[in-house]
Amino acid sequence: MAKVTLQSVADRVGVSRMTVSNAFSRPDQLSADLRARILAAAAELGYAGPDPAARALARGRTGSVGLLINGSLSEAFEDAVSAAFLAAVSDELSSRGMALTLLPSSEDERFVPARDVAVDGALVYICDPTAPDIDWLRRRSIPVVVVDHNVEAGTASVNVDDRGGARLAAEHLVGLGHRRIGVVTLEVDPDEPNYPARERMLGWRDALDPAGIEPTVVTTPYSPRTAAYDVAHGLLSAPDRPTGVLCFSDAFAIATIRAAQSLGLQVPGDVSVVGFDDSVLAAASQPALTTIHQEVGEKGRAAVAAIADVIGGTTPDPVLLPTSIVVRESTAPPPA
Amino acid sequence: MAKVTLQSVADRVGVSRMTVSNAFSRPDQLSADLRARILAAAAELGYAGPDPAARALARGRTGSVGLLINGSLSEAFEDAVSAAFLAAVSDELSSRGMALTLLPSSEDERFVPARDVAVDGALVYICDPTAPDIDWLRRRSIPVVVVDHNVEAGTASVNVDDRGGARLAAEHLVGLGHRRIGVVTLEVDPDEPNYPARERMLGWRDALDPAGIEPTVVTTPYSPRTAAYDVAHGLLSAPDRPTGVLCFSDAFAIATIRAAQSLGLQVPGDVSVVGFDDSVLAAASQPALTTIHQEVGEKGRAAVAAIADVIGGTTPDPVLLPTSIVVRESTAPPPA
DNA sequence: CAGGACTTCTGTACCGATACAGTACGCCGC
DNA sequence: GCGGCGTACTGTATCGGTACAGAAGTCCTG
Numbered sequence: 127m128a129k130v131t132l133q134s135v136a137d138r139v140g141v142s143r144m145t146v147s148n149a150f151s152r153p154d155q156l157s158a159d160l161r162a163r164i165l166a167a168a169a170e171l172g173y174a175g176p177d178p179a180a181r182a183l184a185r186g187r188t189g190s191v192g193l194l195i196n197g198s199l200s201e202a203f204e205d206a207v208s209a210a211f212l213a214a215v216s217d218e219l220s221s222r223g224m225a226l227t228l229l230p231s232s233e234d235e236r237f238v239p240a241r242d243v244a245v246d247g248a249l250v251y252i253c254d255p256t257a258p259d260i261d262w263l264r265r266r267s268i269p270v271v272v273v274d275h276n277v278e279a280g281t282a283s284v285n286v287d288d289r290g291g292a293r294l295a296a297e298h299l300v301g302l303g304h305r306r307i308g309v310v311t312l313e314v315d316p317d318e319p320n321y322p323a324r325e326r327m328l329g330w331r332d333a334l335d336p337a338g339i340e341p342t343v344v345t346t347p348y349s350p351r352t353a354a355y356d357v358a359h360g361l362l363s364a365p366d367r368p369t370g371v372l373c374f375s376d377a378f379a380i381a382t383i384r385a386a387q388s389l390g391l392q393v394p395g396d397v398s399v400v401g402f403d404d405s406v407l408a409a410a411s412q413p414a415l416t417t418i419h420q421e422v423g424e425k426g427r428a429a430v431a432a433i434a435d436v437i438g439g440t441t442p443d444p445v446l447l448p449t450s451i452v453v454r455e456s457t458a459p460p461p462a
Numbered sequence: 463m464a465k466v467t468l469q470s471v472a473d474r475v476g477v478s479r480m481t482v483s484n485a486f487s488r489p490d491q492l493s494a495d496l497r498a499r500i501l502a503a504a505a506e507l508g509y510a511g512p513d514p515a516a517r518a519l520a521r522g523r524t525g526s527v528g529l530l531i532n533g534s535l536s537e538a539f540e541d542a543v544s545a546a547f548l549a550a551v552s553d554e555l556s557s558r559g560m561a562l563t564l565l566p567s568s569e570d571e572r573f574v575p576a577r578d579v580a581v582d583g584a585l586v587y588i589c590d591p592t593a594p595d596i597d598w599l600r601r602r603s604i605p606v607v608v609v610d611h612n613v614e615a616g617t618a619s620v621n622v623d624d625r626g627g628a629r630l631a632a633e634h635l636v637g638l639g640h641r642r643i644g645v646v647t648l649e650v651d652p653d654e655p656n657y658p659a660r661e662r663m664l665g666w667r668d669a670l671d672p673a674g675i676e677p678t679v680v681t682t683p684y685s686p687r688t689a690a691y692d693v694a695h696g697l698l699s700a701p702d703r704p705t706g707v708l709c710f711s712d713a714f715a716i717a718t719i720r721a722a723q724s725l726g727l728q729v730p731g732d733v734s735v736v737g738f739d740d741s742v743l744a745a746a747s748q749p750a751l752t753t754i755h756q757e758v759g760e761k762g763r764a765a766v767a768a769i770a771d772v773i774g775g776t777t778p779d780p781v782l783l784p785t786s787i788v789v790r791e792s793t794a795p796p797p798a
Numbered sequence: 799c800a801g802g803a804c805t806t807c808t809g810t811a812c813c814g815a816t817a818c819a820g821t822a823c824g825c826c827g828c
Numbered sequence: 829g830c831g832g833c834g835t836a837c838t839g840t841a842t843c844g845g846t847a848c849a850g851a852a853g854t855c856c857t858g
Contacts, residue, residue: 131814142838147816156836174601178580179524180814182515183843190563190579199556200549204742209545213536220535220566223573227526227563230556237559243526244514244580265510406540467844478808483846492806516844519813 130173138167150176182244190225191433192245194263196253199230206405207375207422208252211273214426215249222434231259238262247437249273249429254318269436273429275321277444282436284429284445288322291418291449292329292372295400298416298451299370300337302459304398307334308361308368310354310378313345323374326402330372342368354381362386362397369397369460376401376408379415383456394458404452413455420449466509474503486512518580526561527769528581530599532589535566542741543711543758544588547609550762551585558770567595574598583773585609585765590654605772609765611657613780618772620765620781624658627754627785628665628708631736634752634787635706636673638795640734643670644697644704646690646714649681659710662738666708678704690717698722698733705733705796712737712744715751719792730794740788749791756785 136143141164148155149164168175182188193215195202202208216226229239229248240248240259247269250260255275263270270281277283299307309330312323327343334341344361346353358381361368373379379401386397393399393413401408401417408415428445435442472479477500484491485500504511518524529551531538538544552562565575565584576584576595583605586596591611599606606617613619635643645666648659663679670677680697682689694717697703709715715737722733729735729749737744737753744751764781771778 129814133814143814144816144839145837148837151816160836172601174598175577176816177519177814178578179515179518179522180843181578181816182580183513183519183845184814184816186515186816186843188515188580189573189575199552200546203539203545203549203552204542206540209539210536213539216535216539216564216566220568220575223568223570225563225565225575225579227561228552229561230552232556232559234559237525239525239556239561241511242514242517243561244518244524262510265508465844469844479844480809480846481807484807487846496806512846513844516813517846519815520844520846522813522846 130171132173132176134171135164135168135173138171139164147176187246188244189223190227190245191219191430191437192227192229192240192243192248192263192268194229194231194240194248194250194253194257194259196231196257196259199228202252205377206407207403210405210422211251211426214423215430218427218430222430229259231257241266247271247433249433250275254315254320256318269433271429271432271436273425280441282432282442282444284425284432284447286322286420286425286447287449288325289329289332291402291420291451292326293332294329294449294451295372295402295418296330296333298453298457299372299398299400300333300339302370302398302457304368304370304460305337305339306366306368306370306460307339307341308371309341309343309373310358310361310371310382311343311345311374313347326374341372352381354378355385358382358385359388362389362391367397370457371397371399373399373401376403376405376411376415376417378402379417379456380407380411383411383413383415394456396461398457398460400457408452409454411456416451416453416455416457418449419452421447466507468509468512470507471500471504471509474507475500483512523582524580525559526563526581527555527766527773528563528565528576528579528584528604530565530567530576530584530586530589530593530595532567532593532595535564538588541713542743543739546741546758547587547762550759551766554763554766558766565595567593577602583607583769585769586611590651590656592654605769607765607768607772609761616777618768618778618780620761620768620783622658622756622761622783623785624661625665625668627738627756627787628662629668630665630785630787631708631738631754632666632669634789634793635708635734635736636669636675638706638734638793640704640706640796641675642702642704642706642796643675643677644707645677645679645709646694646697646707646718647679647681647710649683662710677708688717690714691721694718694721695724698725698727703733706793707733707735709735709737712739712741712747712751712753714738715753715792716743716747719747719749719751730792732797734793734796736793744788745790747792752787752789752791752793754785755788757783 132143132146136146146164149161219226232238241262248263250272272281272283312320314323344357346357371382379399382399383393386393391397401415404417404419408417432442468479468482472482482500485497555562563581568574576598584599586608608619648656650659680693682693707718715735718735719729722729727733737751740753740755744753768778
């Protein structure tokens with residue numbers, strides 16, 4: 127069976143191809159009567175509407191937005207915080223009539239999603255800033271919004287006040303009377319710094335430095351839960367172990383609590399633990415986590431609003447979303 | 463600044479447009495020397511490579527596969543099992559050089575991703591079979607692979623042996639000596655049946671019927687955790703409460719355990735609970751869940767392999783992945 | 799030294815739509 | 829009766845590539 131195109135339908139009805147195109151894409155350009163006849167003929171011929179690829183070329187827009195993710199996609203889906211972000215982004219995009227295309231960074235030179243997939247714009251999400259994929263987006267001059275990243279002048283961005291939040295966390299422990307404080311966080315590679323990790327560290331110090339407290343910092347490279355457990359275990363095994371621990375995320379905090387419990391320490395009786403993100407894990411944890419709340423859903427919606435603006439030609443102001451502290455059961459004054 | 467196309471580069475180097483195209487897409491078609499000169503000129507002009515939209519039209523392939531999801535994307539991301547599936551799919555696709563485009567079902571007639579977004583093929587994942595989006599895919603004659611759905615003849619599919627797994631679960635309880643058995647599962651709307659829910663019910667009955675056991679079934683519409691808790695609570699409050707409960711998923715099972723504990727019942731001392739999926743929740747639960755293991759990652763990879771086949775023109779045989787039972791701590795013989 | 803087989807590069811014809819600038823015609827006001 | 833304006837439809841020129849069938853030159857081979 128021959129391929130059905132606008133032309134086939136046009137021939138069938140006896141109008142020009144353009145009129146058929148208008149019947150589908152600009153209904154106000156023709157009479158309702160003719161339009162109905164065209165649609166009927168299209169249905170009869172099995173024509174499903176304008177071919178998206180051809181339309182994308184002719185219009186210069188594809189109707190989908192890319193999400194650049196560097197590193198394993200599995201991690202992105204399985205981490206509660208990034209999953210919630212993805213969910214918010216895709217929901218918001220679909221309510222604005224756009225699809226979401228994932229652009230993993232490629233290991234294979236022959237196919238680089240950031241270079242070879244048609245998108246109208248892209249969100250740069252979990253990426254080290256040195257990733258070549260980001261360069262591809264720039265070279266293609268694709269509209270970009272950067273999320274959870276340091277802001278380069280002129281680039282639209284959406285960030286969370288990581289530093290301010292971390293400061294709240296540290297102030298909370300100091301306010302409770304803690305003086306020996308530990309930090310369990312991501313390893314920050316100076317060559318490809320993780321922006322939230324750096325900012326949170328700055329925030330913790332913002333509160334600890336004025337109090338004259340030098341925290342004991344232990345780090346682990348991205349994510350393996352067991353690794354966070356191990357370093358937390360080491361931190362809490364030391365003779366002068368901290369009485370309060372600031373953690374990079376709720377997942378890190380939960381690993382820390384596990385480590386404390388395995389050492390026979392009470393949380394918060396012997397050790398207070400503060401998380402970050404206020405993910406679903408936090409409230410469900412035993413004991414429930416004191417943590418820093420960030421609006422992940424709002425972050426996703428703001429990112430979509432920003433990319434829509436950039437695609438539309440305007441440059442939105444950088445967005446900085448607030449953070450706040452949620453005090454639950456994992457913190458208390460230090461033991462006497 | 464004027465747009466840079468193949469032609470600009472060709473003019474600059476003094477070769478034909480076709481040769482520049484070959485330099486990018488078919489390196490073996492020209493001499494290494496000329497290719498290097500072309501690439502250099504391209505870099506100089508800021509040409510980032512062939513435009514994906516134009517290439518998609520000319521080649522008839524876009525390099526991305528769609529994933530049709532019916533209902534809220536948030537649920538898909540936040541549920542551990544579907545998130546793991548998505549992760550496996552996207553990882554496998556990217557290692558095969560394809561991107562993943564999410565096709566949410568649209569509420570707005572003007573933009574229907576399944577109709578308006580260019581993809582080479584699509585996985586039909588969480589969808590009620592009556593969704594109009596599936597029709598769009600068919601009308602566009604896009605290659606399709608159906609996952610976790612009933613199989614129509616001639617359509618490629620990937621399924622898990624839900625029925626066999628459910629049977630194992632029920633046999634396990636019967637084998638332990640349970641005679642009063644409850645089922646906590648999804649509501650099955652006859653108009654748009656949830657395939658796994660139906661199959662699992664059949665599997666449970668496969669084992670219970672021969673034993674002469676009529677289970678007490680309670681159901682809840684999709685997913686809200688609190689709803690599962692509520693119906694489980696009701697089930698376990700009855701005077702002749704079951705001693706063993708078969709659950710639709712691990713999330714349902716955990717809600718059921720919570721309900722039991724809130725009623726002062728010991729799991730598994732007073733009530734045994736069996737989950738389904740063996741998601742990350744299962745092992746982490748207190749007590750750890752006895753559950754039915756399914757290979758979600760394998761399901762994702764099989765789905766990608768199948769869609770690649772269909773796009774390639776062959777029709778792969780339906781895939782049915784095995785399930786197995788994992789006995790942990792949430793089941794025991796009924797109280798004496 | 800004719801002839802086949804490569805290697806390299808080119809010309810032309812699409813791929814399937816949309817944009818934009820008409821053209822044709824009916825209707826109104828003066 | 830004629831300019832002006834809307835509405836309804838059409839023609840043509842792209843959009844930026846790729847496929848495929850040559851054409852020209854080079855290298856062997858018998």
